[in-house]
Amino acid sequence: MLAAKFSDLITPQLGHQLHQRKLLNLGFMVMGLVAIMVALFTLAALIIHMAMSGWPRLSTWEFFTAFASRRPERAGILAAWVGSLLVISVTAIVAVPIGVAAGIYLEEYARKNWLSELIEINVTNLAGVPSIIYGLLALGVFVYEFKFGRSVLTAGCTLALLILPIVIVTTRESLRSIPQMIREAAYAVGATQWQVIWHHVLPYSIGGILTGTIIGLSRAIGETSSLITIGALTFIAFLPESPFQGKPPFVSWEWLNSPFTVMPIQMFNWVSRPNPEFQVNAAAAGTVLMTMTLLMNGFAIYLRYRLRQGIKW
Amino acid sequence: MVTSSSQTMQRLDSQFPIKAEVRSLDFYYGQSQVLNDINLAIPDRQITALMGPSGCGKTTLLRCFNRMHDLYPNNRYRGEILLDQRHNILSPTIDPIEVRMRIGMVFQKPNPFPKSVYENVAYGLRVQGRTQRSDLDEKVEAALKSAALWHEVKDRLKEPAFNLSGGQQQRLCIARALVTNPDLVLFDEPTSALDPMSTAHIEELMRQLKAQVTILIVTHSLQQAARFSDYAAFMYLGKLVEFQKTTKLFAEPQDPLTQSYLSGSVG
Numbered sequence: 001m002l003a004a005k006f007s008d009l010i011t012p013q014l015g016h017q018l019h020q021r022k023l024l025n026l027g028f029m030v031m032g033l034v035a036i037m038v039a040l041f042t043l044a045a046l047i048i049h050m051a052m053s054g055w056p057r058l059s060t061w062e063f064f065t066a067f068a069s070r071r072p073e074r075a076g077i078l079a080a081w082v083g084s085l086l087v088i089s090v091t092a093i094v095a096v097p098i099g100v101a102a103g104i105y106l107e108e109y110a111r112k113n114w115l116s117e118l119i120e121i122n123v124t125n126l127a128g129v130p131s132i133i134y135g136l137l138a139l140g141v142f143v144y145e146f147k148f149g150r151s152v153l154t155a156g157c158t159l160a161l162l163i164l165p166i167v168i169v170t171t172r173e174s175l176r177s178i179p180q181m182i183r184e185a186a187y188a189v190g191a192t193q194w195q196v197i198w199h200h201v202l203p204y205s206i207g208g209i210l211t212g213t214i215i216g217l218s219r220a221i222g223e224t225s226s227l228i229t230i231g232a233l234t235f236i237a238f239l240p241e242s243p244f245q246g247k248p249p250f251v252s253w254e255w256l257n258s259p260f261t262v263m264p265i266q267m268f269n270w271v272s273r274p275n276p277e278f279q280v281n282a283a284a285a286g287t288v289l290m291t292m293t294l295l296m297n298g299f300a301i302y303l304r305y306r307l308r309q310g311i312k313w
Numbered sequence: 314m315v316t317s318s319s320q321t322m323q324r325l326d327s328q329f330p331i332k333a334e335v336r337s338l339d340f341y342y343g344q345s346q347v348l349n350d351i352n353l354a355i356p357d358r359q360i361t362a363l364m365g366p367s368g369c370g371k372t373t374l375l376r377c378f379n380r381m382h383d384l385y386p387n388n389r390y391r392g393e394i395l396l397d398q399r400h401n402i403l404s405p406t407i408d409p410i411e412v413r414m415r416i417g418m419v420f421q422k423p424n425p426f427p428k429s430v431y432e433n434v435a436y437g438l439r440v441q442g443r444t445q446r447s448d449l450d451e452k453v454e455a456a457l458k459s460a461a462l463w464h465e466v467k468d469r470l471k472e473p474a475f476n477l478s479g480g481q482q483q484r485l486c487i488a489r490a491l492v493t494n495p496d497l498v499l500f501d502e503p504t505s506a507l508d509p510m511s512t513a514h515i516e517e518l519m520r521q522l523k524a525q526v527t528i529l530i531v532t533h534s535l536q537q538a539a540r541f542s543d544y545a546a547f548m549y550l551g552k553l554v555e556f557q558k559t560t561k562l563f564a565e566p567q568d569p570l571t572q573s574y575l576s577g578s579v580g
Binding site for chain 2: 111112179181182183184185186187188189190191192195199200204
């Protein structure tokens with residue numbers, strides 16, 4: 001027998017219960033929305049407040065071209081942003097080849113046994129080690145043992161150690177996402193393991209690897225405590241020697257040995273001054289640092305989008 | 314029932330030269346035995362179909378021919394596969410990469426590389442270090458013609474392979490397997506992911522291909538095996554139950570297991 005109305009098909013109890021189930025669903029959705037709003041709003045408020053406080057200094061070009069100074073209205077971030085750029089370059093040059101190579105080895109070559117399991121767990125653990133510990137390690141190894149000094153080189157290597165676990169883990173995840181059938185297709189025509197990796201696995205996963213690496217670098221650029229530990233200067237009024245020279249051999253490596261400061265240390269320095277005008281400088285430096293980080297993350301997203309075009313499994 | 318298959322093998326000997334011969338092959342995944350004393354002779358330039366219900370070991374047997382199992386740990390095998398009556402390609406002294414340069418494979422799902430049509434086909438030559446453009450061009454064209462794809466893609470060689478339809482992608486994979494002039498091409502249910510039109514196209518292609526290359530194909534479709542294979546092997550629970558000329562196997566199966574499988578009561 002056909003029911004007269006569709007809703008007649010269910011009993012009142014079932015209908016009531018359905019109403020309650022849907023209410024619960026709605027309730028969770030609202031809760032989730034509130035949670036994400038709280039997170040986003042806090043971040044937005046922080047950035048806007050900082051940008052507005054720092055605006056008087058940000059709007060002057062001298063802020064970017066002047067060295068630190070005792071007079072707040074003349075102090076700038078030249079040494080800091082150049083230092084950050086140089087340190088981050090060293091970090092990338094050291095961390096990317098080592099991290100990617102380690103990731104490839106662990107994912108593609110290493111036998112799966114208790115030892116590789118142990119290494120895997122420890123690499124993940126390393127990502128959680130407080131950065132000041134890395135600073136102490138670097139002070140002992142790079143500064144005192146290797147005699148690198150309190151230099152750009154030491155700082156770059158320290159931050160490289162710090163982000164190495166991130167690079168290794170993202171490399172492995174990206175490699176793992178390449179379907180086995182693509183590897184088998186390459187093996188089936190007589191490729192060696194290295195050819196499979198070099199011609200296929202690595203090119204197809206490079207988007208993910210680069211994304212992870214840039215996210216790691218953007219963490220490194222805001223890193224403070226480990227660099228203070230190795231003895232970064234907080235007040236510096238000169239630039240490292242330029243890597244590019246006007247006369248042969250045109251490149252110089254002197255900058256690697258140069259003392260340095262970086263953006264977050266400069267900011268830290270200004271925040272700790274009692275003079276309120278330095279707080280404006282700190283806010284301005286913070287805004288620049290945030291912008292650098294956001295730009296790097298934006299670039300990572302763009303890269304991932306570009307490199308994944310035309311690859312679908 | 315192994316004895317019946319080795320008798321068949323001898324009968325086949327007199328009719329066609331043998332391309333590859335499996336001798337007492339056992340295979341284990343870890344502790345579980347998947348293939349049990351397989352004996353099988355693959356006739357030269359014919360289509361031989363391996364059929365049987367899921368889990369009977371037909372794909373495992375197929376993948377022994379190009380040592381695909383060597384890529385994964387915990388696989389063990391014992392026995393021989395003689396190529397051209399001479400070389401035991403399962404021997405540890407033979408490099409699996411050399412085997413794969415002579416025995417091609419086409420997979421269940423079309424799996425072109427995310428590269429151009431041209432580079433997909435040329436890859437088998439590139440891994441051998443061949444770079445001369447005219448040589449590559451010539452071989453790529455010949456392979457695409459053999460795979461009945463040349464006329465559809467000759468103006469789109471630089472396009473990504475993913476722009477091709479599913480059936481075209483599978484024929485591209487066939488061209489990729491043919492470019493190195495293999496002795497034997499393995500097909501692992503090559504049409505199971507394709508629509509009926511593309512399937513018919515691929516089956517027709519295989520009929521043409523057998524003039525130049527020996528074909529070993531795994532299929533779970535009885536109709537497909539009946540349609541175009543010359544010889545058919547029926548496997549059940551890791552054993553080779555019966556191996557015959559296809560027409561004979563379907564008309565008068567000897568083994569009761571084969572009879573019940575063909576009639577649909579097993580599998």
